[in-house]
Amino acid sequence: MLQLTDATYSRILGHAYDGLPMEACGLLGGRPGGVGSGAHASVFYATGNDAHSTKVYTIPPKEHLRAERDAEDRGLEIIGVVHSHTHTEAYPSPTDVRQAPDPGWHYVIVSLRDDAPTLRSYRIVDGNIAEEPVVVVADR
């Protein structure tokens, strides 16, 4: 289960729309889940998309490094990655699965296909996709 604070959720959606017509992406900072408790994302690191594409995204390594350092300074970790699908559903593509860099991460996808955005989250482990519930919580 992934908890997103209000502010994180809003920032993710805003960044996704701001990125149009390209795919937008960013990293999630927070606390990983444990047994019986979901992960809690309290920071969204909106990044550029080095691929500059409507179909693929690449997190700029320098921004990834900055996000890692900032998360560490706050006593948090990078717990996942967010990206948008401009015209397809909010489900991991074969590319998303193949390139998923960390089995411990949460993979959040925002679809801008319909009038209203759809945000869904997944764990991707050994090529297996498992959707998880997303709960938006008050900022803490």
Next chain:
Amino acid sequence: MAVDVRIPTIMRPHTGGQAKVSAEGTTIGEVIASLVGQFPGIAGQIVTPDGALHKFVNVYVNDDDVRYIGKLDAPVKAGDVVSILPAVAGGA
């Protein structure tokens, strides 16, 4: 020269869970060799069989991407922080 190396989560099983380890070298190539000497399992995650940096790994010396400062010959000095990050990408 002793440098700190930041290990990404995905490689920590090879370093006994450590997020930060120490390594020796005057170039990135030497630092990686020092790392592999301590944690043999990590080799395949960072370099290809012929010793080049993997495409899907980003290595930084402080704020510099080693791709632009000499790759494996990139110089390191005492107190530098080497950061290893996986490439993060995907698509629709």
